[in-house]
Amino acid sequence: MYRPLTRFYPLIFNFFGVLVLVIPPLSAQENWPAAIQALKEQVRSNRGDENARNQLAIAHNNYAMVLGHEKKWEEATRQMEEALRLDRQNARFKENLSLVHLNHAYQLYQEPTRERYYQSYRHQEAKKLVGKALGLNSKLASAYVLLGDIEYDNQQLPRAKLAWQRAQRLDPAINGLASRLDRLGRESKVESDMKSVADLYFTLRYDDSVKRSTGVDIRKVLRQARVDVGRDFQHRPKHKIVVLLYSKEAFRKVRERAPEWASGIYDGKIRIPMPESQQDLGSVKKTVVHEYTHAVVHELSGGRIPHWFNEGLAEYQAAKYAKTSKPASSLRQALDADELVPWSQVESLFRGRSIDQVRLGYAQSHSVVAYLVQRYGFWHMPRLLKQISQGVSFEEALEKEFKSPVKRLEKDWKRWLPRFF
Incomplete structure (x- = not known):
């Protein structure tokens, strides 16, 4: 059974101040590199001009925020460090640099699809970045939440508890934090x-x-x-x-x-x-x-695969180890009664309270994967998951990988289904 933890990490940055007219008007207000270059020349020609120096620091900060939204973390970090070099006592700059580190950590932690990053490495790097963020802003509650998530995933439950409790003291209203601690409490009693x-x-x-x-x-x-x-x-x-x-x-x-x-x-x-x-x-x-299989599929798809298809892949693999691999009778009954569930609605079967609905969900999902494998070959599956990990929708990925509209795939599956039995 696939039950991924739902975690949402907001992307938050703060622009600071606005540029005053110490430089000629820019053709585009967003052209921060041009603004920074012009302000550098202003500072060089007027060494004692504190206003120009402050405006240069602000420009570095604001450019860093733009880069942050584009997820260009290394360059954003350089820009923020330059802003702090120009104004070391600016609390907002420190806060923003801590947010750059934290959001960089979020991405490393959440997006396992880049081949050069192994999970253990990503977690180590994310943890280092969280440490940098907290070094700049020790009251950043969301950093403690992420730190707790990393420790929890690595089965360091006491450390996860300490981090989450610190986050709760700083901000009791953080979404999902109470449920994390509740779950951890139950697991700790059993797993300690x-x-x-x-x-x-x-x-x-x-x-x-x-x-x-x-x-x-x-x-x-x-x-x-x-x-x-x-x-x-x-x-x-x-x-x-x-x-x-x-x-x-x-x-x-x-x-x-x-x-x-x-x-x-x-x-x-x-x-x-x-x-x-x-x-x-x-x-x-x-x-x-x-x-x-769920673990492999989750990693390959970046957690973006629909629940029902994930279960279908897991059932397909597990069926190889079953003494008997007869499909659930509920699927045969649905076929005979012309009550098969459209692919777009199979997900709802797993949310049903009826065990018969759930069994039908597993059996129908399994049959869809079995059909696609028999017709096209299993080698398409990792390619399908890779597309989904890159942000392609499930339906679009299906059509691209199997060179057929989803409605046609579904129609062909229905014709093939009697062979599944």
């Missing part, structure tokens, strides 16, 4: 005594009772999933994925709003309830592959 297992590719934590009850080395299952899913998607994450193994009772405590029938969750971490006997280990392998 978990043991760790060393592994090259996963940060694996488990309750001792889980290991004793099953006797399974989950590392082998995870490594095989990494090989098999990685082969299909032509991608293996370079960072360690956090995997948490719970008893069934502990899983219920941390599950939050996930339904009773959920056999696993991926929310940035893979969470799996382990069976009480070896009889159910086959279903555990299927769950591991399903949730690991």
Whole structure:
């Protein structure tokens, strides 16, 4: 089950002051490089002109804000540092430089689609930038929120708690902060005594009772999933994925709003309830592959893939590990009754309260992926996800990748569907 954490980080900058007429009027007020060059000449020709010096500092600041909105962080940082060199005591300049660092950190943390950045590296760099931001403005509550998110994702729960609590003291009204702390409180009660297992590719934590009850080395299952899913998607994450193994009772405590029938969750971490006997280990392998697929899909798509198609990809991969791979009867019934749900509405099935609706959602999503793979080949899937990660809409990416309008794809899928059974 895919349940990404919803996190929104606003892009906020402050322009400071306006230029007075110490230079000839500009053809375009937004031409800050020209304004900066003219002001530099003014300062050089009038060494003691504090007004020109102040205006130059303001111009550097305002140009930095423009660059920030364009996400040109390195140049924005240089411009802000130059503004502070000219006016070291300007509190607004310090605040703005801290915001440049923070927004740069947001982007590094949130956008994993640039190939040269591995997640562990991005998190380290984002954490350094947060430190710089707080060094300039120790009351920047949103910086503590991001710091807590980074620590949480790396399973440093006590550090995450300290950061989020500091943010809450500074600004109790921050959206989503109370729910973060509530979730952390529930998880900490369960996970604080978990043991760790060393592994090259996963940060694996488990309750001792889980290991004793099953006797399974989950590392082998995870490594095989990494090989098999990685082969299909032509991608293996370079960072360690956090995997948490719970008893069934502990899983219920941390599950939050996930339904009773959920056999696993991926929310940035893979969470799996382990069976009480070896009889159910086959279903555990299927769950591991399903949730690991979510992790790969989330990384390749930048988290932009529709929920229903994400579940379809995970079900397609997990079906390879099922003893029987018969589609849910609900899909057969929907086909026979001519009640298949349009692709544009499949997402709503996962929000339904009826277990039958959810089962239909999983089965229909699985069938769509199976059709596209059988007709066109799986190699299209990572290409599709890459387009989506670059901001192309799902519908547009489908049409570009499969060279057909979505309505035609859907019509062809319906004709093919009886073969799925």
